[in-house]
Amino acid sequence: MKTSRDLPTGTATVPGRLPADLLAGEFSPNPGYLNTAAHGLLPARAARTLRDAVDDLTVGRIDQVALIDEMETARARCARLVGVAPERVALGSTVAAQVAVVAAALPRGAEVLTVEKEFSSVPTPFLHADDLRLRVVPPDRLADSVGPDTALVAVSAAQSADGRVVDLAAVREAARAHGARTLVDTTQAAGWMEYDASEDDFVVCATYKWLLGPRGASFMVVPADGGGLRPVQAGWFAGADRWESCYGPARELAPTAARFDIAPAYLPWLGTARALEVLEEAGIDAIRAHDLTLAERFRAGLERLGRPAAPESAGSPIVSVPGAGAAVGALARAGVSVAARDGGLRASFHLYTTEADVDLALNALEGVPAGAGG
Known part of the structure; x- marks a missing residue:
C-alpha cells in the first residue's frame, strides 16, 4: 500500500490561478494550518488596519464617521460576495442573533425544518422561540421532508x-x-463557494472563517421588502438618520436592511472590510479551484493510508476523517492544526494552504495508529 511518503514532495507552490504575489504579501501562516473551518487567518492588511485603529483608540484619535464609512464599505463587499444589492444586507455580530430575528417573525406554531448535526447557531434560536415546532431530519432527506x-x-x-x-x-x-421559505447559513461556504443569495429568502454568515475577518462580525441578507421581519434589535444605528436617533426612541428606521443593523462593533468590521478586499482581489473562482484541489490531494493521501475521508466531504474544502478525532493532539505535536468534530478529524483548506501543508498532515497522520489518542 502506498503511503503519504509516496506522494510528490510538497512545495510552497499553490495550484490554481491565485496570484502568488498577493498571497506572499498577505499571509505567512505556520506550516500545517488546516483549520479555516474553525477560524480563518487574518490578512496582513487587515492586521495593519486593526493595529492602527487600536493605536488611535489608545490616544483618542477616534473618528466615528470614518469608522462607520468602513462598515458601509464592508456591507458593500458582503453584498457583492453573495450577489445582492447592499440595501439587502444587515450588519450584526453573530449568526445566532440574526437567526433569532427570523425566528421572532414566524407565526406561533410554525414548523421549522432543519437537519441532524446542524451547527447550533441555526436551530437553537428556533428551538427556544415561543411556540415554534423544530423538526430535524437526516441531511439527505431534507428536500423530501418539506x-x-x-x-x-x-x-x-x-x-x-x-x-x-x-x-x-x-x-x-x-x-x-409548499409555500415555505428558506434560511441559509453560508458561514462555511461564502469565501470559496459560488453562491447567489437572491435565490434564498434569508441568508446569514459569520465573517471570521472563510471570509478571513476577526471574530465579532456577521451579516444577514433579507428580501428587498424586509421579508416580514420585525426590527426587534433596533437601536440608534438602525435609524433612518443615525445621528438623529441617539436620544429617545428611534421612531423612523432605515428604509433598507440597515433597519436590522445592531450597534457597531468597529474593530471586527474594520478587519472584515480589509479581508474582503483580499478575497475580491484573489477571485472566488480561483480560490475555489485552489481549495478543492488541495482537499482532493488530502483525500487521495487518506486513501493511500487506508483512512478514507467521509464520502459526505466530497466536493468540499472541509474534509472529515471518521473516527480519527483522537488523533488531533498527535497532529498538533507534529505542527499540524486540525479540529476534532463529531468524533472525526476535520481538516480544511483555503487560499493560504499549500501542497506542503497537505503532505505534512498526511505524514503526521501516517505515524498515528488508527484509534490512537492524542
Whole structure:
C-alpha cells in the first residue's frame, strides 16, 4: 500500500490561478494550518488596519464617521460576495442573533425544518422561540421532508461537522412547492463557494472563517421588502438618520436592511472590510479551484493510508476523517492544526494552504495508529 511518503514532495507552490504575489504579501501562516473551518487567518492588511485603529483608540484619535464609512464599505463587499444589492444586507455580530430575528417573525406554531448535526447557531434560536415546532431530519432527506406544514427550511450551505455541501437547488424547489421559505447559513461556504443569495429568502454568515475577518462580525441578507421581519434589535444605528436617533426612541428606521443593523462593533468590521478586499482581489473562482484541489490531494493521501475521508466531504474544502478525532493532539505535536468534530478529524483548506501543508498532515497522520489518542 502506498503511503503519504509516496506522494510528490510538497512545495510552497499553490495550484490554481491565485496570484502568488498577493498571497506572499498577505499571509505567512505556520506550516500545517488546516483549520479555516474553525477560524480563518487574518490578512496582513487587515492586521495593519486593526493595529492602527487600536493605536488611535489608545490616544483618542477616534473618528466615528470614518469608522462607520468602513462598515458601509464592508456591507458593500458582503453584498457583492453573495450577489445582492447592499440595501439587502444587515450588519450584526453573530449568526445566532440574526437567526433569532427570523425566528421572532414566524407565526406561533410554525414548523421549522432543519437537519441532524446542524451547527447550533441555526436551530437553537428556533428551538427556544415561543411556540415554534423544530423538526430535524437526516441531511439527505431534507428536500423530501418539506411538507405543507413547513414554514421555513433552515440549513447551512456547507455543514460544519463533515463539509457536506447541501443540495440547495432541491431544497428551494421543495420549499417553493409548499409555500415555505428558506434560511441559509453560508458561514462555511461564502469565501470559496459560488453562491447567489437572491435565490434564498434569508441568508446569514459569520465573517471570521472563510471570509478571513476577526471574530465579532456577521451579516444577514433579507428580501428587498424586509421579508416580514420585525426590527426587534433596533437601536440608534438602525435609524433612518443615525445621528438623529441617539436620544429617545428611534421612531423612523432605515428604509433598507440597515433597519436590522445592531450597534457597531468597529474593530471586527474594520478587519472584515480589509479581508474582503483580499478575497475580491484573489477571485472566488480561483480560490475555489485552489481549495478543492488541495482537499482532493488530502483525500487521495487518506486513501493511500487506508483512512478514507467521509464520502459526505466530497466536493468540499472541509474534509472529515471518521473516527480519527483522537488523533488531533498527535497532529498538533507534529505542527499540524486540525479540529476534532463529531468524533472525526476535520481538516480544511483555503487560499493560504499549500501542497506542503497537505503532505505534512498526511505524514503526521501516517505515524498515528488508527484509534490512537492524542
